[in-house]
Amino acid sequence: MSAERTSLGISGRIAAAFQASRMTPLLALVALLMGIFATLVTPREEEPQIDVTMADVLVAFPGASAKDVENLVARPGEQVLSRMHGVEHVYSMSRPGMAVITVQFDVGVKYNDAVLRLHDTVISHRDWLAPNLGVMEPVIKPRGIDDVPILGLTFWTADPARSAYDLQQVARAVEIELKRIKGTRDVSTLGGPDHAIRVLMDAERMNAFGVTPQDIAGALKVSNALQSSGNLTAGNREVLVQTGTYLESAADVKRLVVAVRGDEKSRKPIYLSDVAEVQDGPDQPKRYAWFGSKDGEFPAVTIQLSKQPGVNAADVASGAIARIEALKNTVIPEGVEVTVTRNYGETATEKAQKLIGKLIFATAFVVALVFFALGRREAVIVGVAVTLTLAATLFASWAWGFTLNRVSLFALIFSIGILVDDAIVVVENIHRWQGLYPEKTLLDIIPGAVDEVGGPTILATLTVIAALLPMAFVSGLMGPYMSPIPINSSMGMALSLAIAFVVTPWLAARLMKSHGAGHGQHQPSKLDARLDSTFRKLLTPFLDPLKGGAARVKLAIAIVLLIAGSVSLAYFQLVVLKMLPFDNKSEFQVVVDLPVGTPVEETARVLREIGAELAKETDVVNYQAYAGTASPINFNGLVRQYYLRAVPEKGDIQVNLADKKHRSRQSHEIAVSVRERIEAIGKKNGGVAKVVEVPPGPPVMSPIVAEVYGPDYAGQMAVGKQVRAAFEQTADIVAIDDYIEADSRKFVLHVLQSKAAQLGVAQSDIVEVVGMGLAGMDVTPARNTESKFEIPVRVVLPAEKQSTLDALLKLRVRSREGRLVPVSELVEVRDVAREKAIYHKDLLPVVYVVGDMGGKLDSPLYGMFDIRSKVNGMALKEGGTLGEWFIRQPSDPYAGYSVKWDGEWQVTYETFRDMGIAYAVGLILIYLLVVAHFGSYLVPLIIMAPIPLTIIGVMPGHALFGSQFTATSMIGMIALAGIIVRNSILLVDFIKQQVAAGMNFHDAVIQSAAVRAKPIALTALAAMLGALFILDDPIFNGLALALIFGILVSTLLTLVVIPVLYFSAFRKEHQ
DSSP: OOSSOSSOOHHHHHHHHHTTOSHHHHHHHHHHHHHHHHHHHSOBOSSOOOOOOEEEEEEEOTTOOHHHIIIIIIHHHHHHHTTSTTEEEEEEEEETTEEEEEEEEOTTOOHHHHHHHHHHHHHHTGGGSOTTSOOOOOEEEEEOGGGSOSEEEEEEOOOTTOOHHHHHHHHHHHHHHHHTSTTEEEEEEESSOOEEEEEEEOHHHHHHHTOOHHHHHHHHHHTSEEEEEEEEEETTEEEEEEEEEOOOSHHHHHTOEEEEESOSTTOEEEEHHHHEEEEEEEOOOSOEEEEEETTEEEEEEEEEEEEOTTSOHHHHHHHHHHHHHHHBTTTBOTTOEEEEEEEHHHHHHHHHHHHHHHHHHHHHHHHHHHHHHTOHHHHHHHHHHHHHHHHHHHHHHHHHTOOBOHHHHHHHHHHHHHHHHHHHHHHHHHHHHHHHOTTSOHHHHHHHHHHHHHHHHHHHHHHHHHHHGGGGGOOTTHHHHHTHHHHHHHHHHHHHHHHHHHHHHHHHHHHSOSOGGGSOOHHHHHHHHHHHHHHHHHHHHHHOTTTHHHHHHHHHHHHHHHHHHHHHHHHTTSSOBOSOOOOOOSEEEEEEEOOTTOOHHHHHHHHHHHHHHHHTOTTEEEEEEEESSOOOOOHHHHHHTGGGOOSTTEEEEEEEEOOGGGOSSOHHHHHHHHHHHHHHHHHHTTSEEEEEOOOSSSOOSOSEEEEEEOSOHHHHHHHHHHHHHHHHHSTTEEEEEESOOOOOEEEEEEEOHHHHHHTTOOHHHHHHHHHHHHTOEEEEEOSSOOOSSOOEEEEEOOGGGSSSSHHHHHOEEEOTTSOEEEGGGTEEEEEEEOOOOEEEETTEEEEEEEEEEOTTTOOHHHHHHHHHHHHTTOBOTTSSBOEEESSSOOSOTTSSOEEEEEEHHHHHHHHHHHHHHHHHHHHHHHHHHHHHHHOOSHHHHHHHTTGGGHHHHHHHHHHHHTOOBOHHHHHHHHHHHHHHHHHHHHHHHHHHHHHHTTOOHHHHHHHHHHHHHHHHHHHHHHHHHHHHTTTTOTTTHHHHHHHHHHHHHHHHHHHHHHHHHHHHHHTTTTO
């Protein structure tokens, strides 16, 4: 291969074809316009949208025990639902009267496909519920990523004359207005008591007038019916005739006649108002919501709004906020404040703009680097090439279906340094050829110069793609979260290669000076001379025919020791392994679980106590508390099913923090600082209060989960308590809880059947009357109320009478003979234990124990293994020892009790397993590519030898910054494999070229390092500069450190190791 090439390769031919073509600037303009188009139309999101479809099948089984619900509904239901393809897990919870069967579909199964499949399975296997069981129709509630609200609007008031009920009425009026905004999916209101017309029975007066609750219910039903009776025709007109009455207001209900009493002469009607008090207004509160800030706590309700798939969150959110502003002083009265308590549209736009800014800065820095290293004109060429590459990549990313989110944009920022490589290598070589052939014109030089580096550049680019692309096949929740990195980066590499061969030569022909003589040749020659002397001094001892062997052995030992030392940092916990670190978010949550049987008022009191603690924090702007109802869910809440938390003993607080610019602490630091105080309040009140942060990656049930399996559920609960004790004894384990409900009592009004039969009273009548007194019965709806929601007429005992059974037992039932019999004569009160919920996972009964890791390490993996050391092989009171499983459920759960570890461990294991496989596949692909290029089996091994050297930079880099080694660090390691191999290829290819041109082998080896050091150093610096801009992001900090330190150390070592290795392998051939 001589410098004067007669036949050009593919890259040289492309350069020759496009360097003077009129099409080239037009193609460049099209690429730029496509990028601008993509930036404008691509939806913006903070995190990548992960398609996780969860669906709850709710089956009511009134009056059934938890055991009956489990055996007759949940078990057969699980078997039916687990037959579907694409289902990852089937969970169930059986509690008295209700089964909740949850299907979690595989990640990536499309929402519509999943829902269709589920409906088809439930309907076509309807016979899994026996027809005479008394089981209600299954209700299917699917939930996907698009059900997560992007906007939260909290309506609150400081006006003492206004209540939560008034706020709810305002919010419900606003709902319709917001639904009209294009792109909205669901709009609903949380908190506030419903509107109802309550008929509060007075047992004494009813008994005096001889009226039963059933008489009242019957009268209400009959009196609220208006039906068409036909038409009258007269005088050429048809007149509709309707018969009956409607109950339209509380006054109509009061005037209702429920009975007539007295003898024939003086029969007197008994009105409903005679035997009950009728109230029109807020229902007895079953849930509470309020807004808290430094100024105090105020009643509140929250409107949550979700968007349709593929719609830009920012557009929907800004449209809704603008609509709210327009409704003030019309639909929203003065004195009702509206605070935006969640705006994922705004945070997504802010994140995207910040990252696009970083992208521009990174590009500018890389161009500045080229300016100082090569010159002004070369910098312009590289700048244009990078800008066009980014523009084309943004368009390709949009066409692929990615949104503009933190991961896809980070993929571009981290790629900048690599994308620029092709342009730098081509421009630098044209620059070099100008010095070599000063007599030639640029148009003559360019094809040859491009062709000289074309082969290795194509190969080097393909090796980086080969290293990264297998990562796109990572499975589980982490796969789609990280997939923009390999896909966007690979598309960027391919496009940068095309632009380096098409646009860069065209620009070089027009911008670079025609003759090397006037191009400041003295400075590069000084640098070249210095590099030449440096590498001669450095490499000669290793290439010496006599002493070189010993020097090479010493070098090998030193490198092995350095690698061993770097790996040992993880062993000595100087570098901590973690799935992903916490991001700096603007929110976190407090989740409170009190014992079953806690009234909603007590839950609200505990939440107020926690709220008072939160209000002391300077960085907390406001918070919204929800007792007896779930707060607006986020992606974490979707996977953890927080939307099912609408029960009296559970409460949530949504905490909003000051903008990142206005606080010095990260959200994780703030959450950690309040955790101890909040957990203490929960413990003091007999429950558990947990600080829940938005997880940076895929959410799990809890960071540390121990699933207890065994032959008997009571035994599993007992073992679960022992495992929980081990959690509590382990240092730094926080947010400890289990899914075993606390012991509580219930009253059973046992019907004395023989007595009821003697008195002629049906058992169903007794059940109905007791239910009406306590739970209340929505007998009929009020008509013509101009309300979007039904206003029920509810018959119930007054709230003050619902604390004891006395008033309930005074209620009377009418016998077949017409006599009124008190309930007290027909029932026997029994005080028994309340049944506990039974959980299943993948067809096996399970008891969950959960926790999280705090402390210095702050990595759940270490916490899990600390707990494991306490429970593994633990002797059990139930007999035998505790078994242990890590990856799958026990194969024989009936052989004994065992624990299966889940939570962050499972995701970490799957992610690192898949990434490890991707790494291995990448290395195999790189090997195949290099074999294909060099036609040797040994050369690729030499070229790939520096890959282990990256660890010498990566691990100490993490230790130096005190950073955790995370999944993003692993991505950096994988990318490094491709980047380092790229440098090796350039060196080896140059040695081969020089030897072919007739240079001495010894000199060619030294010359390769000296000549290629500049472009290698330039591309390495460019990649490090690109990574520098990611350093301040909490999640991608690991990726940045891996790239910066990995490239720094391995590039310096590569310039020594590759020449030395190549020399020692092939010296005999060239002697």
